Amino acid sequence: MDPQEFRAQAHKMVDFIADYYRDVESLPVRSQVTPGYLRSSLPSNAPEEPQSFDTVLDDVKSMIVPGVTHWQNPNFFGFFPSNSSTAGMLGEFLSGGFNVDGSEWATSPAATELEMLVLNWLGKLLNLPDEFLFNRSGNGGGVIHASASEAVLVALLAARGRAISENKAKGLEEQEILSKLLVYTSDQTHPCLHKACVIVGLPKSNLVILPTLATDDYALSLPILKSAVRNGVTKGFIPFFLGATVGTTSSSAIDPLPALADIAKEYGMWFHVDAAYAGNACICPEFRHFLNGVENAHSFNLSANKWLLTNIDCSILWLKRYEFLNLLFFIYTISFQLKTSSIQSRVVNFKDWQVAQGRRFRQLWFVMRLYGALGLRNHIRTHINHAKHFEILVREDSRFEILAPCRFGLVCFRLKPSVKHEDNGWKLNSSLLEAINSGGKIFMTHTVLSGVYTLRMSIGGTQTKRENVDDAWKIIQEEAQNLLDQEII
Amino acid sequence: MDPQEFRAQAHKMVDFIADYYRDVESLPVRSQVTPGYLRSSLPSNAPEEPQSFDTVLDDVKSMIVPGVTHWQNPNFFGFFPSNSSTAGMLGEFLSGGFNVDGSEWATSPAATELEMLVLNWLGKLLNLPDEFLFNRSGNGGGVIHASASEAVLVALLAARGRAISENKAKGLEEQEILSKLLVYTSDQTHPCLHKACVIVGLPKSNLVILPTLATDDYALSLPILKSAVRNGVTKGFIPFFLGATVGTTSSSAIDPLPALADIAKEYGMWFHVDAAYAGNACICPEFRHFLNGVENAHSFNLSANKWLLTNIDCSILWLKRYEFLNLLFFIYTISFQLKTSSIQSRVVNFKDWQVAQGRRFRQLWFVMRLYGALGLRNHIRTHINHAKHFEILVREDSRFEILAPCRFGLVCFRLKPSVKHEDNGWKLNSSLLEAINSGGKIFMTHTVLSGVYTLRMSIGGTQTKRENVDDAWKIIQEEAQNLLDQEII
Numbered sequence: 001m002d003p004q005e006f007r008a009q010a011h012k013m014v015d016f017i018a019d020y021y022r023d024v025e026s027l028p029v030r031s032q033v034t035p036g037y038l039r040s041s042l043p044s045n046a047p048e049e050p051q052s053f054d055t056v057l058d059d060v061k062s063m064i065v066p067g068v069t070h071w072q073n074p075n076f077f078g079f080f081p082s083n084s085s086t087a088g089m090l091g092e093f094l095s096g097g098f099n100v101d102g103s104e105w106a107t108s109p110a111a112t113e114l115e116m117l118v119l120n121w122l123g124k125l126l127n128l129p130d131e132f133l134f135n136r137s138g139n140g141g142g143v144i145h146a147s148a149s150e151a152v153l154v155a156l157l158a159a160r161g162r163a164i165s166e167n168k169a170k171g172l173e174e175q176e177i178l179s180k181l182l183v184y185t186s187d188q189t190h191p192c193l194h195k196a197c198v199i200v201g202l203p204k205s206n207l208v209i210l211p212t213l214a215t216d217d218y219a220l221s222l223p224i225l226k227s228a229v230r231n232g233v234t235k236g237f238i239p240f241f242l243g244a245t246v247g248t249t250s251s252s253a254i255d256p257l258p259a260l261a262d263i264a265k266e267y268g269m270w271f272h273v274d275a276a277y278a279g280n281a282c283i284c285p286e287f288r289h290f291l292n293g294v295e296n297a298h299s300f301n302l303s304a305n306k307w308l309l310t311n312i313d314c315s316i317l318w319l320k321r322y323e324f325l326n327l328l329f330f331i332y333t334i335s336f337q338l339k340t341s342s343i344q345s346r347v348v349n350f351k352d353w354q355v356a357q358g359r360r361f362r363q364l365w366f367v368m369r370l371y372g373a374l375g376l377r378n379h380i381r382t383h384i385n386h387a388k389h390f391e392i393l394v395r396e397d398s399r400f401e402i403l404a405p406c407r408f409g410l411v412c413f414r415l416k417p418s419v420k421h422e423d424n425g426w427k428l429n430s431s432l433l434e435a436i437n438s439g440g441k442i443f444m445t446h447t448v449l450s451g452v453y454t455l456r457m458s459i460g461g462t463q464t465k466r467e468n469v470d471d472a473w474k475i476i477q478e479e480a481q482n483l484l485d486q487e488i489i
Numbered sequence: 490m491d492p493q494e495f496r497a498q499a500h501k502m503v504d505f506i507a508d509y510y511r512d513v514e515s516l517p518v519r520s521q522v523t524p525g526y527l528r529s530s531l532p533s534n535a536p537e538e539p540q541s542f543d544t545v546l547d548d549v550k551s552m553i554v555p556g557v558t559h560w561q562n563p564n565f566f567g568f569f570p571s572n573s574s575t576a577g578m579l580g581e582f583l584s585g586g587f588n589v590d591g592s593e594w595a596t597s598p599a600a601t602e603l604e605m606l607v608l609n610w611l612g613k614l615l616n617l618p619d620e621f622l623f624n625r626s627g628n629g630g631g632v633i634h635a636s637a638s639e640a641v642l643v644a645l646l647a648a649r650g651r652a653i654s655e656n657k658a659k660g661l662e663e664q665e666i667l668s669k670l671l672v673y674t675s676d677q678t679h680p681c682l683h684k685a686c687v688i689v690g691l692p693k694s695n696l697v698i699l700p701t702l703a704t705d706d707y708a709l710s711l712p713i714l715k716s717a718v719r720n721g722v723t724k725g726f727i728p729f730f731l732g733a734t735v736g737t738t739s740s741s742a743i744d745p746l747p748a749l750a751d752i753a754k755e756y757g758m759w760f761h762v763d764a765a766y767a768g769n770a771c772i773c774p775e776f777r778h779f780l781n782g783v784e785n786a787h788s789f790n791l792s793a794n795k796w797l798l799t800n801i802d803c804s805i806l807w808l809k810r811y812e813f814l815n816l817l818f819f820i821y822t823i824s825f826q827l828k829t830s831s832i833q834s835r836v837v838n839f840k841d842w843q844v845a846q847g848r849r850f851r852q853l854w855f856v857m858r859l860y861g862a863l864g865l866r867n868h869i870r871t872h873i874n875h876a877k878h879f880e881i882l883v884r885e886d887s888r889f890e891i892l893a894p895c896r897f898g899l900v901c902f903r904l905k906p907s908v909k910h911e912d913n914g915w916k917l918n919s920s921l922l923e924a925i926n927s928g929g930k931i932f933m934t935h936t937v938l939s940g941v942y943t944l945r946m947s948i949g950g951t952q953t954k955r956e957n958v959d960d961a962w963k964i965i966q967e968e969a970q971n972l973l974d975q976e977i978i
Contacts, residue, residue: 001561001951006575007507013579014503017586018496031598035836038602046610050861053579056854060583067599068850071589072490079596082847084588086495090502090542092585094549097506099573099800100560107568109520110556113527121535146635146802147845157688178690179664192846199646199844201667201690305847311588312849313635347524355688355844356636357681358571358794360801365545372539462490 009053016057017089020065024073025463028440031069038067069443074463075472078445080249080277081383081409081460085309087370091363092311101358105347111361112348115144118365119316122304125283125373129295132318134348142318143353144362148276149192150355151301151317156183156196156241158299158324159270163240165324166268182232183207185243186220188253190274193243208232214450217405218253220244220260229267242269244297246290247278250447251404251412251454254278257293265296273297276315278408280307281384284377290407307409307460309379310367317353326352379462383409386459386469393473399480403449409459412449415480420487426453428483435479442472498542505546506578509554513562514952517929520558527556558932563952564961567934569738569766570872570898570949574798576859580852581800590847594836600850601837604633607854608805611793614772614862618784621807623837631807632842633851637765638681639844640790640806645672645685645730647788647813648759652729654813655757671721672696674732675709677742679763682732697721703939706894707742709733709749718756731758733786735779736767739936740893740901740943743767746782754785762786765804767897769796770873773866779896796898796949798868799856806842815841868951872898875948875958882962888969892943900946901938904969909976915942917972924968931961 041063071082102111116134119142123133134141145151160181167177181202185193187209197207208228212218229239242264244255257273264271273294279302281287294300301317304310319325351357371379391406394413404412415432417425430453433446447454455476459469530552560571591600605623608631612622623630634640649670656666670691674682676698686696697717701707718728731753733744746762753760762783768791770776783789790806793799808814840846860868880895883902893901904921906914919942922935936943944965948958 001510001574003507003511006510006578007503009575009579010503010507010582011500013582013586014496014499017582018492018499020586021490021495022492033598035594035598036602038599038606042603042606044606044609046607046614046857047861048863050864051858053859056858064599064603067597067602068587068589069595069597070587071597072587079590082588082590084585085490086498089495089582089585089588090498093499093502093506093578093582096573096578096581096585096800097502097509098557098559098561099571099578100557101568101571101801105524106558108556108558108560109522109524110527110553113525113556114531114553117527117531117533118535120533125535147847149845149847153688153844160690175668175692190846195844195846199642200688201649203664311585312590312847313845355642355684356638356802357679357684358636358638358801368535369540369545370542372536374537375539 012053012057016060021072021463024070025075027065027070027073029070029073029076029443030437030440031067032440033067038063072461072463073443074461074465074468075442076461077457077459077472078443080306080458082305082312083307083309083460083462084311085367085371085462087367088309088311091366094363094366095361098361100361102361103351103358104349108361112350114365115350115362116141116348118368119144119318121368122316122364123318125376126279126291126302127288128300128318131320132300139321139323140319141322141348142316143350144364145315145317145354146313146356148190148274148301148303148315149195151315152192152243152272152274153196153199154317154325154354155270155272155299155301155319156193156200158319158322159241159272160200161324162270163238167238177238179203180236180238181206181240182237183241183243184210184225184228184239184269186210186212186245186255188212188218188248188250189243189245190249190276193274206237212253218248218251218449220255222256222259222263225260225263229263233267239267239269241272243272243274246273246275247408249277251449252278252408252410253404254290254407257291257297261293261296270299271297273300276301276303277306280304281380281408283373284380287380304364304367307380307383308367308376309371309462310364314362314364322353383460383464386464386466387411387457389466390457390459390469390473397477399484403452403454411457411459412447412454413457414453414455415483424452429453429455432476432480432483435483436476439475439479442475501542501546505549510561510952513559514564516554516559516562518559518562518565518932519926519929520556521929522556527552561950561952562932563950563954563957564931565950566946566948566961567932569795569947571794571801572796572798572949572951573800574856574860574951576856577798577800580855583852583855584850587850589850591850592840592847593838597850601839603854604839604851605630605837607857608632608807610857611805611853612807615768615780615791616777617789617807620809621789628810628812629808630811630837631805632839633853634804634806634843635802635845637679637763637790637792637804638684640804641681641732641761641763642685642688643806643814643843644759644761644788644790644808645682645689647808647811648730648761649689650813651759652727656727666727668692669725669727670695670730671726671728672730672732673699673714673718673728673758675699675701675734675744677701677707677737677739678732678734679738679765682763695726701742707737707740707938709744711745711748711752714749714752718752722756728756728758730761732761732763735762735764736897738766740938741767741897741899742893743779743896746780746786750782750785759788760786762789765790765792766795769793770869770897772862773869793853793856796869796872797856797865798860798951799853803851803853811842872949872953875953875955876900876946878955879946879948879958879962886966888973892938892941898948900948901936901943902946903942903944904972913941918942918944921965921969921972924972925965928964928968931964
């Protein structure tokens with residue numbers, strides 16, 4: 001670690017990255033490689049002798065870049081965005097430079113205190129109730145996790161802690177309680193909740209996945225939920241966790257939070273709101289109403305790395321009462337920890353808020369300061385405007401149809417099948433998607449809504465302009481016409 | 490995201506980081522701030538207007554740097570090291586630049602393929618058996634997790650999957666199996682195993698923590714383990730997981746892997762080896778014997794970010810049979826995933842190997858190529874030589890004593906108490922540690938071994954030279970003499 005050598009090589013790396021962003025639009029969005037491509041390019045053993053930085057950087061250009069699907073290409077319209085920014089990257093660089101472990105306040109106080117402060121900033125931009133913020137009187141606050149999956153897992157663990165504690169007070173045994181706990185959610189919820197239930201050892205049948213309907217715009221149905229919860233109680237189970245989503249992965253559907261909060265309250269369930277993607281939009285006053293009801297949730301997660309110009313990974317969980325986690329995770333043993341007992345009770349130790357012990361010093365504040373609230377809101381609004389524009393383009397072409405409401409940056413649509421398409425357009429649209437993606441100029445993904453193969457146009461790239469959206473639509477139209485022409489032949 | 494603006498600001502950031510490394514030795518190692526220090530320096534709301542990069546960088550210098558405990562200061566001797574390097578940071582920069590999600594092969598093939606290849610490189614340097622490597626015939630391979638805690642949790646989940654599958658075949662019900670599963674480990678094992686047991690919902694009493702003795706150098710005792718396992722079986726429980734450590738956190742103790750593997754085999758237990766810290770040393774042939782027995786383990790973890798010049802986070806888990814995880818995590822729902830079904834069965838999708846869905850594209854290969862195996866081995870050997878040298882210094886001073894064998898970079902010692910120290914030197918040594926750390930020139934941490942307050946000198950900083958170790962020893966001696974002099978007065 002020679003600072004002068006670092007300086008020289010890091011400047012080269014910066015230039016490589018800047019060139020990459022300058023040129024990324026010219027690269028095929030979806031990587032064109034086939035499985036195993038790298039095995040034949042790189043040796044199967046580590047080099048014995050040190051190699052030069054220039055050699056490795058050359059290999060990055062010739063071997064790695066072709067294997068990358070370029071999420072930062074302005075024509076990337078897949079999944080949900082993972083958009084970066086100059087500010088996000090500079091923050092990452094700084095984190096890498098300090099390379100400290102912020103597992104406890106005492107291991108590097110700035111890491112914990114900055115995270116607390118900045119998650120309060122974001123919580124206020126979202127107009128979250130005070131109970132979700134760090135303040136002197138309260139029990140609440142936010143924490144950055146490595147993924148929304150971990151955030152949801154930790155929310156489930158906090159809920160389990162509360163359920164065990166409350167039901168033990170009623171005289172039940174812990175094992176009996178665990179076997180009776182029921183989780184309710186919709187079939188549109190991200191599978192990470194399913195994964196979390198598996199991890200915590202919940203019996204498979206204790207996760208109740210409720211069907212949604214196109215006529216409800218794929219929102220969780222209140223009558224179906226109420227009936228299922230009553231049914232669970234009747235059978236002697238304990239409904240303990242209700243997982244709602246604002247902006248589902250498939251179609252950005254929105255569960256009816258206020259009514260769900262009432263049901264959760266009536267049955268004593270923990271109410272969690274997953275707004276990993278769409279929650280970001282709620283920093284704009286005109287979209288904040290989508291979060292109405294979150295004030296009655298126990299926990300709430302949002303991934304800033306999805307739409308807030310922040311690098312992977314930055315998934316935030318806000319909790320109103322973190323003591324349920326402390327009960328769970330504050331495990332005695334740490335005979336080797338810092339002698340901070342006198343301050344230990346007065347500080348937040350994020351290791352007790354997450355699965356991991358160690359944690360990186362994330363720099364979300366770079367993004368919030370370099371953009372300001374205004375800049376972040378403009379960023380969101382631009383994408384949503386692009387999506388509304390795209391939705392109009394689709395509606396204007398009678399060969400296509402829209403399949404779900406467009407509220408954020410996502411448009412769900414398809415090429416309409418005719419009577420001769422016996423699979424209701426599945427093959428037609430999956431072929432269209434493959435034709436679009438294999439061209440390499442744009443990249444989209446798909447979902448299935450009510451059994452219907454659905455194309456997803458997900459707009460959120462930092463460099464994506466209206467022209468990119470217009471050009472993408474032309475490509476989609478051309479490929480669609482090609483397919484329809486082939487069918488006629 | 491303007492490439493030119495990025496270039497200008499990133500070059501400034503690189504210079505800041507290079508200057509930081511040039512000057513870090515002059516900064517107090519342990520942050521001198523008190524809880525809440527940052528709240529009064531920064532506003533309690535996010536700025537509305539964008540702020541300039543220079544303003545934020547100035548705040549980094551004036552507000553953040555004083556709150557950082559400088560893990561990269563060459564006089565940092567706390568915990569275990571978290572050592573970075575030019576190569577490690579350049580890799581981080583590149584990851585930040587691409588900012589792709591490598592959750593599946595198809596989401597960015599290079600991310601998965603490079604990780605597979607490089608974990609094979611490291612596995613071969615460690616002389617792991619082929620079953621732990623990715624190869625065409627096998628079921629094994631490595632995966633990078635965000636922390637050793639997650640690696641251990643995932644190993645426990647794989648073991649649980651196997652135990653459920655095997656015991657169901659014997660006619661037991663899943664809930665009955667789960668309530669009977671027993672985990673065995675020593676009281677020196679990192680608390681992350683305890684945390685993992687809590688997460689997966691294992692009843693508290695099903696984690697059997699076995700006492701260790703100074704006379705065994707704090708290794709797991711075979712007679713104690715055998716007796717405890719027999720006892721569990723007699724009572725109708727199912728021993729299913731044996732967790733061993735190579736290089737414990739407290740004293741770098743080494744559990745007797747070969748004999749433990751035999752016991753695990755006899756009782757059908759999953760055998761996991763946690764070598765988060767010391768495993769790194771085993772890339773040197775002369776230290777590889779400490780891992781003997783790992784060939785009979787089911788899983789093995791090592792944190793390259795602890796001692797292999799790689800930034801946080803890079804905790805690697807190797808498994809011989811990853812299908813136990815696939816059974817667990819491969820959850821149907823992904824109606825929205827890439828149409829890769831034809832290749833899905835032929836590729837590795839790391840989302841099924843971890844808690845999270847998304848994952849960063851980590852660049853461990855930068856470190857392995859820029860150092861080469863030779864460079865990495867030299868790095869390890871230098872630290873171990875420094876530790877041996879420090880151990881000699883302590884032994885030469887009759888006021889001090891060594892409390893555990895020094896095998897890696899860690900020296901456990903204390904100032905010998907006299908008869909007048911009724912607490913067996915607890916206060917004497919805790920006062921000594923506080924005096925050392927509050928001076929700010931060096932930083933150490935402590936542990937408790939057999940009830941004895943123990944100072945830990947943990948040597949592993951990338952920039953740490955023999956002079957740093959000599960100077961640290963002088964400071965320790967001086968502070969000790971100050972304390973002893975005060976006692977006489």
